[in-house]
Amino acid sequence: MKSSLFPYSKATFHGIENHVLNAAANPESLSEFLTICASSSAVAFTAIFSDDYFSTAFVPVTAKFCTPKGDRCTRWWCTCNKQSRSSLARIQVAAYLFTCETGGKLSTFMVPIDPDLPFECSATLEDRWDAIRKVILSSDVPDLDPRKPKAVTFSTIRSILPLHSYFSGGAGRQRQLISQSIFDIQLASFLVVPNTAVDEGTYEFDEIWEHFGGVDERKEKTGLPLDASDEMRSLDEAIDNLRLCLALRSTLSLKLKEQNLEDSFYQLESPIAFLLASIECSGIGFLPTRLTNMETRLDEKIGSIAAIVQGFSSDPDFNIRSPRQIAKLLFTDLNIPKPASNPYTSQKKKTDQISTGVEVLLSVKGAHEVVPLLLEYRKLNKVKTTYISSLTSFCVGGAGDMTKIYPVWHTLRTRTGRLSCSKPNMQNIPNKAIFEGVHPRDAFVAGKSETLFSVDYRQIEIRILAHFTQDHALMKLFRDSENDIYKSMSMRITGKKSISDVTGNERAIAKQVVLAVVYGMGAPQVAKKLGVEISAAATFFNNFFAGFPGVRRWMQSVKRFAVNNGYILTITGRRRWLPDIRSENREKSARAGRQAVNSVIQGSSADLVKLAMIKVASNLEMWNNSGEKAPELLLQIHDELVFSLPETRVHVERLKKLVERCLCLEVVRDLRIQVALLVTCKVGKSFGDAMVDYIE
Numbered sequence: 001m002k003s004s005l006f007p008y009s010k011a012t013f014h015g016i017e018n019h020v021l022n023a024a025a026n027p028e029s030l031s032e033f034l035t036i037c038a039s040s041s042a043v044a045f046t047a048i049f050s051d052d053y054f055s056t057a058f059v060p061v062t063a064k065f066c067t068p069k070g071d072r073c074t075r076w077w078c079t080c081n082k083q084s085r086s087s088l089a090r091i092q093v094a095a096y097l098f099t100c101e102t103g104g105k106l107s108t109f110m111v112p113i114d115p116d117l118p119f120e121c122s123a124t125l126e127d128r129w130d131a132i133r134k135v136i137l138s139s140d141v142p143d144l145d146p147r148k149p150k151a152v153t154f155s156t157i158r159s160i161l162p163l164h165s166y167f168s169g170g171a172g173r174q175r176q177l178i179s180q181s182i183f184d185i186q187l188a189s190f191l192v193v194p195n196t197a198v199d200e201g202t203y204e205f206d207e208i209w210e211h212f213g214g215v216d217e218r219k220e221k222t223g224l225p226l227d228a229s230d231e232m233r234s235l236d237e238a239i240d241n242l243r244l245c246l247a248l249r250s251t252l253s254l255k256l257k258e259q260n261l262e263d264s265f266y267q268l269e270s271p272i273a274f275l276l277a278s279i280e281c282s283g284i285g286f287l288p289t290r291l292t293n294m295e296t297r298l299d300e301k302i303g304s305i306a307a308i309v310q311g312f313s314s315d316p317d318f319n320i321r322s323p324r325q326i327a328k329l330l331f332t333d334l335n336i337p338k339p340a341s342n343p344y345t346s347q348k349k350k351t352d353q354i355s356t357g358v359e360v361l362l363s364v365k366g367a368h369e370v371v372p373l374l375l376e377y378r379k380l381n382k383v384k385t386t387y388i389s390s391l392t393s394f395c396v397g398g399a400g401d402m403t404k405i406y407p408v409w410h411t412l413r414t415r416t417g418r419l420s421c422s423k424p425n426m427q428n429i430p431n432k433a434i435f436e437g438v439h440p441r442d443a444f445v446a447g448k449s450e451t452l453f454s455v456d457y458r459q460i461e462i463r464i465l466a467h468f469t470q471d472h473a474l475m476k477l478f479r480d481s482e483n484d485i486y487k488s489m490s491m492r493i494t495g496k497k498s499i500s501d502v503t504g505n506e507r508a509i510a511k512q513v514v515l516a517v518v519y520g521m522g523a524p525q526v527a528k529k530l531g532v533e534i535s536a537a538a539t540f541f542n543n544f545f546a547g548f549p550g551v552r553r554w555m556q557s558v559k560r561f562a563v564n565n566g567y568i569l570t571i572t573g574r575r576r577w578l579p580d581i582r583s584e585n586r587e588k589s590a591r592a593g594r595q596a597v598n599s600v601i602q603g604s605s606a607d608l609v610k611l612a613m614i615k616v617a618s619n620l621e622m623w624n625n626s627g628e629k630a631p632e633l634l635l636q637i638h639d640e641l642v643f644s645l646p647e648t649r650v651h652v653e654r655l656k657k658l659v660e661r662c663l664c665l666e667v668v669r670d671l672r673i674q675v676a677l678l679v680t681c682k683v684g685k686s687f688g689d690a691m692v693d694y695i696e
């Protein structure tokens with residue numbers, strides 16, 4: 001694994017003994033290191049990687065170094081599509097670095113791992129890894145107060161991936177799935193920072209330090225000679241950052257306490273970050289050939305649509321991709337009346353060019369048979385570029401046979417607290433076939449003699465809405481759970497006597513309005529979705545609120561709370577700050593009001609799924625400890641969890657019982673949810689069409 005590209009010599013690390021102690025020099029020094037860590041109140045740590053930069057987990061998350069046209073790049077921290085963060089799990093770790101405070105004095109230890117480092121280490125490699133794990137997981141302190149984790153790191157996932165990888169790589173070694181023992185600086189900052197200089201979604205170390213620590217305390221960098229190597233410079237910076245991490249831990253843990261966020265942080269967010277490292281380490285099976293076949297089918301279909309559209313044009317050089325030529329075809333050659341200005345926006349186009357965007361096409365959809373074809377053409381092209389052509393670039397391993405894709409998971413990117421995913425965004429891949437034989441999810445597959453298993457909450461947001469609003473009519477709908485929920489809702493709104501009298505259109509309206517409440521959409525957006533006038537949409541809202549008066553009362557109380565406090569609270573007490581809620585600008589404050597409602601529902605559903613994941617993972621850990629390999633959690637797609645496991649009835653049934661107990665009973669009990677939660681379980685060899693309802 002280690003290349004000789006970076007030959008380390010003793011000269012590279014000249015003077016290192018003045019900065020760092022080698023904990024692995026011999027078995028005695030290793031046990032002394034453990035004793036010192038055990039007696040100190042906090043230990044900051046980072047992994048150091050064997051690249052030419054000697055990079056650490058502090059590398060900015062936005063750092064990029066390669067060009068799009070080169071080969072797969074080698075630096076784990078590159079943000080290009082060819083590099084996934086889970087590659088951290090497979091590259092050589094140079095060492096782990098620890099800084100702890102004992103008796104008012106800071107000491108920094110290194111536990112070298114890379115055999116090419118020029119340090120004498122007589123402690124065995126196995127013992128070194130065990131020591132690293134002991135300190136990070138504080139496993140030498142059995143009755144550790146979970147509110148005072150000792151290990152502090154800048155980014156749990158980055159520092160834990162190599163550890164996970166080592167402990168999943170062989171006989172007798174087993175990766176831990178759940179831990180509350182790590183204080184993650186990035187995560188804590190995310191929870192306590194309302195909306196500040198800390199850039200949304202990146203939370204680089206320097207920004208966090210500037211915000212919470214202040215620049216003054218930053219050490220003058222005079223400790224190194226001018227001719228120090230790059231490795232020594234990187235090491236020096238890491239040591240400095242670890243010292244700052246210890247200071248940040250004190251500041252941030254105080255803020256967590258002040259804002260009543262300790263439970264969210266220690267019991268929900270920290271264990272989730274640890275678990276996500278394991279999920280990233282697992283990846284998911286992927287069949288590139290299956291995707292190539294889909295691409296071929298899609299190309300054929302796109303080509304045939306283009307040919308038919310071409311037939312309507314008199315221009316032999318007609319280009320379906322040119323908006324100008326499409327406009328000429330529609331509004332000149334075919335004489336379709338030009339649409340009036342866009343009814344949903346007040347913006348006026350400055351140029352004479354008539355837009356042929358999707359909205360315009362939709363507004364003249366019935367005018368000519370070519371328009372639906374153009375819409376179909378656009379849709380299929382989008383599917384191709386967004387979901388099909390790009391997916392293969394993420395796979396790791398050779399082509400042809402099954403490879404793996406290791407999506408990157410994020411806890412800091414959505415303000416509602418939902419997990420998000422990139423490279424690729426698995427949550428965004430369509431959950432239905434585009435047309436016969438083209439279902440991008442079908443390229444994601446189970447391994448040999450394994451099966452995929454998914455468990456999905458049913459109408460989770462609307463159930464949470466019922467829980468919060470305590471609206472009797474809404475809660476009753478979920479008690480009589482056999483009926484189609486949206487039809488029942490429409491029955492209540494329209495006053496119809498029988499569910500069979502509810503029309504498809506009435507059901508669609510009820511569904512759209514309740515989802516609009518949940519997702520914070522206003523009447524204009526609903527009007528657009530349903531293709532009706534804004535006034536009609538406003539009437540739908542009023543009718544809905546008349547049928548479910550508790551919903552409106554609750555929405556008003558959430559908005560009042562947000563105005564009074566500047567934030568809202570989720571079911572677990574996590575805050576979402578809403579800076580615009582008191583804005584003088586009515587449009588802004590109205591939007592913030594809708595966000596307030598949306599954040600309570602979405603944020604609570606995010607909390608709920610996270611809690612479910614933690615419960616499931618703890619159970620899987622026990623399953624592993626019983627000596628049998630447990631199913632692996634591979635994905636979280638909003639309210640759905642996906643696992644891989646051996647393809648036997650015994651395994652599937654055991655997992656089904658486990659997830660139903662965790663998701664439907666324990667979560668409901670712990671969060672005191674007053675509406676029943678239901679799930680659907682599916683099994684299949686691939687993630688798309690092959691997934692079928694699992695019936696015992």
Ligand SMILES: [Zn+2]
Binds near residue numbers: 082
């Ligand atoms: Zn790159």
